[in-house]
Amino acid sequence: MNLALSDLTDHGGLFLNGAALTLALTAFAILAGMLLGVLGAAGRRSSLAPVRWVCGAYVELIRNTPFIVQLFFIFFGLPKLGVKLSSVEAAFLALSINLGGYATEIIRAGLDAIGKGSWEAGFSLGLSRWQTFRLVILVPALQKVWPALTSQFIIILLGSSVVSQIAVEDLTYVGSYIQSRNFRAFETTLVVAGLYLCLAIGAQQLFKRIGRRLFAYAEMAR
Amino acid sequence: MIEFTLWDILRNLLLAARWTIVLSLIAFAGGACVGMPLTIARISEHGVVRKCAGAYIAFFQGTPLLVQIFLAFFGLALLGFDVPPLAAAALALTLYTSAFLAEIWRGAIESVPSGQWEGARSLALTRFQQMRFIILPQALRVGIGPTAGFSVQVIKGTALASIIGFVELTKAGTMIVNATFDPFRVYGLLALFYFALCYPLSLGAKAIEKRMAVQGH
Numbered sequence: 001m002n003l004a005l006s007d008l009t010d011h012g013g014l015f016l017n018g019a020a021l022t023l024a025l026t027a028f029a030i031l032a033g034m035l036l037g038v039l040g041a042a043g044r045r046s047s048l049a050p051v052r053w054v055c056g057a058y059v060e061l062i063r064n065t066p067f068i069v070q071l072f073f074i075f076f077g078l079p080k081l082g083v084k085l086s087s088v089e090a091a092f093l094a095l096s097i098n099l100g101g102y103a104t105e106i107i108r109a110g111l112d113a114i115g116k117g118s119w120e121a122g123f124s125l126g127l128s129r130w131q132t133f134r135l136v137i138l139v140p141a142l143q144k145v146w147p148a149l150t151s152q153f154i155i156i157l158l159g160s161s162v163v164s165q166i167a168v169e170d171l172t173y174v175g176s177y178i179q180s181r182n183f184r185a186f187e188t189t190l191v192v193a194g195l196y197l198c199l200a201i202g203a204q205q206l207f208k209r210i211g212r213r214l215f216a217y218a219e220m221a222r
Numbered sequence: 223m224i225e226f227t228l229w230d231i232l233r234n235l236l237l238a239a240r241w242t243i244v245l246s247l248i249a250f251a252g253g254a255c256v257g258m259p260l261t262i263a264r265i266s267e268h269g270v271v272r273k274c275a276g277a278y279i280a281f282f283q284g285t286p287l288l289v290q291i292f293l294a295f296f297g298l299a300l301l302g303f304d305v306p307p308l309a310a311a312a313l314a315l316t317l318y319t320s321a322f323l324a325e326i327w328r329g330a331i332e333s334v335p336s337g338q339w340e341g342a343r344s345l346a347l348t349r350f351q352q353m354r355f356i357i358l359p360q361a362l363r364v365g366i367g368p369t370a371g372f373s374v375q376v377i378k379g380t381a382l383a384s385i386i387g388f389v390e391l392t393k394a395g396t397m398i399v400n401a402t403f404d405p406f407r408v409y410g411l412l413a414l415f416y417f418a419l420c421y422p423l424s425l426g427a428k429a430i431e432k433r434m435a436v437q438g439h
Binding site: 060061063064065066067068069070072073076077078080081154158159160161162164165172175185186189190192193196197200201 | 280281284285286287288289290292293296297299300374378379381382384385392395396399404405406409410412413416417420421424
């Protein structure tokens with residue numbers, strides 16, 4: 001067994017493009033998924049039973065089916081309902097919906113950890129239920145579950161490799177393309193794995209910084 | 223085009239579900255077998271051993287499962303084996319599972335207060351005895367719920383074996399789609415199949431976690 005990594009040196013630009021698309025997809029999916037997660041978590045605490053029920057079903061359906069099946073359903077199945085998406089759009093939608101399900105559950109745990117006193121404090125200032133949620137409760141709740149959220153973000157970053165299966169030209173897709181040219185399947189995949197590892201470690205550092213920034217008020221109050 | 227009735231689709235998915243279950247069982251059992259020594263290495267008193275185990279876990283938690291499956295598939299081929307997809311998928315999923323189980327179990331062991339270790343040592347128990355009689359019984363209570371919960375991740379992970387051509391649920395679904403041109407119905411049913419496999423496990427894991435938490439107080 002001898003590794004021929006030198007066959008890969010002239011593909012640097014392709015790897016870079018793939019990594020960029022992987023990062024872009026992940027970043028947008030995180031933004032959309034967090035929005036879904038906050039709405040979903042609020043929905044699970046709604047006073048309307050049907051809203052609670054729908055949000056609960058969403059979470060369980062997402063968490064108990066594989067991402068690849070969700071992706072295929074959205075990309076291949078939805079056109080039957082008249083929803084035709086490009087592969088990048090389908091990938092973005094599937095990643096967002098997937099993260100939204102997990103984020104709903106995580107953020108809900110964060111909301112549960114906030115005491116009644118905070119709600120009462122908001123009401124006593126004359127804020128509505130929604131205002132109290134948005135202005136008083138949400139940020140401390142997110143702070144409590146930030147580590148869990150960030151590991152879910154990393155899972156989305158890594159899980160996004162599956163979108164290569166609907167021909168989104170992400171890092172994994174680029175790896176498959178390169179190995180179809182140089183026939184160095186193992187070496188190419190090893191490089192792809194190394195790049196994902198770097199992205200994951202980098203993302204983790206970034207999320208830590210974002211967390212410190214986002215929750216800076218708590219440091220000041222201390 | 224072949225005519226497929228709903229029953230034909232269900233029957234073929236049911237047959238393929240056996241392979242999803244087989245692969246899940248192999249991965250979970252294999253992952254537990256590799257995960258146990260890995261956990262011990264992860265909390266070893268030797269820095270080098272601890273670091274090696276840490277690197278192993280970082281690799282399998284920091285790279286996509288799909289890429290790991292490719293690595294196993296191409297890597298085994300590079301070593302000169304003619305690899306059946308089942309073997310490559312089982313190897314990758316086993317190593318992947320072991321890394322996550324080791325982290326869960328390390329967390330469970332570290333959740334036991336250090337006073338318990340000190341108490342055990344003051345009774346002149348060896349490190350093995352401390353682990354066996356004092357720490358593990360307490361750690362088990364913390365670890366068993368998340369361990370059961372991880373089985374759901376394993377089942378969902380086996381869906382990626384379809385990509386290297388192993389005919390389990392997802393691959394069977396794709397093949398049926400190619401014959402019926404009805405992805406909406408087939409992938410919908412496929413999702414329900416996975417849900418039927420995973421949801422009971424999720425509920426069970428949650429129930430165990432709840433029960434253990436109550437006992438702990």
